[in-house]
Amino acid sequence: MEHRIKELRASFGWIQEQLSEKLDVSRQTVISIENSRYKPSLELAYKIARLFQLMIEEVFIFVKGSDEV
Known part of the structure; x- marks a missing residue:
C-alpha cells in the first residue's frame, strides 16, 4: 500500500510534530x-x-499485485 501523507502534510505547511498533535499520536508514529x-x-x-x-x-x-490483502 502506498500513501500520500508526507505530500499532504507538506501541502498544509505542517511539520511532523503538528500532524502528530492533530492526530493525537506520537511524532515517531508519524515518522514511521x-x-x-x-x-x-x-x-x-x-x-x-x-x-x-x-x-x-x-x-x-x-x-495491485502487492503481497498485502
Whole structure:
C-alpha cells in the first residue's frame, strides 16, 4: 500500500510534530507511517483522511499485485 501523507502534510505547511498533535499520536508514529515502516489502523487511516478532507482512497493507494490483502 502506498500513501500520500508526507505530500499532504507538506501541502498544509505542517511539520511532523503538528500532524502528530492533530492526530493525537506520537511524532515517531508519524515518522514511521511516512517511511512506510508502520501501517496505521483503519481508525487512524480514516482520521488522517478526514484531517486532510479527503476520502481514504485518496490518501492510501492500494497497489495491485502487492503481497498485502
